[in-house]
Amino acid sequence: MPTRVHEFIWPDRVIVGTMGLPGSRTFYLQVRAGRQIVSIAFEKQQAALLAEKVDEILDQLMALEGNPFSVPGSTPIELVDNDQLEAVQEQFRTGAMGLGWDPTTAQVVIKAYPITDVDDNDDEDVESPEGIDPDADEMLLVSMPVGSARAFAKRTREIVAAGRPMCLLCGYPMDADGHTCTLPEN
Template identity: 50%
Template sequence: MPVIHEFDPPERFVVGTVGEPGQRTFFLQARSGTRMVSVALEKQQVAVLAERVDELLDQVLEDGPSGTIVPALAPHDLDDQAPLEQPIEEEFRAGTMTLSWDPSESRVVIEVFPITGEVVAGPEDDEEYEEPEPDEVLLVRITPGAARAFALRAGRVVEAGRPSCPFCGGPVDPEGHLCVRANGFRRREA
């Protein structure tokens, strides 16, 4: 039986970073009262999650009247710009994430599962396959407005890193980078 860190709804659910651009560690952080869970994840996972949350809400909005109010933009009163809460104690590192819409409660449901070191092989011909159960799960259920605010903040956090090279799209460190599209000339941050 896995440990389920459930927040329905959390008082705060945000993404943030620790460290300098180029060396940042990304965290999802959920809190209700004094209970707080921090899960480490990759920058790309943050970017994809934010994009998918917005796409899911756009789809719910497009599907028409369901009695649910889905804001087209993040409500200003839910815009959370505060840093991550301390102390940050990594519960686990995110592997697989699922995203769904619960129409009965008009909530966005996010499940985050840890990376496992197990190599999973598919079933052999007639063999029945049983997927291994994770040790822990972060389960968060948030309102559409909170989901839009989460996606907005996540996008800002991803963009707050190193600027991209206009030629190759790679990150530019303050001391520059060797741009493959500029025949190896060192580009400097503008």
């Protein structure tokens, strides 16, 4: 069966948002173009790394001598998006992700693949690197312009940072219902 590609070339909206309370939040990458909306679940660490790498790509482009692309150093105010997730229907839980740059369209490209269960593989001689299934049923492909990419990275960092506060003594997250601090021994 061919892979179903959820492709967004010039999306109206690309955001990371969460559902649930800090400490038990589910992170979603949500993309919308017109009436088409795709939401994929992924881990907080994936969200943080994605924002970091998007900014790295944009910063490298800014520093590139002779760069023909106009890359903003900060988020353009008109692209700030602080609205909530729209109706969430999880398409899949993300396993592997890829990130790149398309110079033909001057866009940052995100690829996301569903998490695969390597144990379900009947052929023990074939291994799936990092959970990527070459025969995946579906994938998400998002291309976004540099201004939208900068806004995406900023919002994602803010969403990741909005979790549970850290204990000043032990450095571990504190839950709303209490925290047992385990101080390191000297």
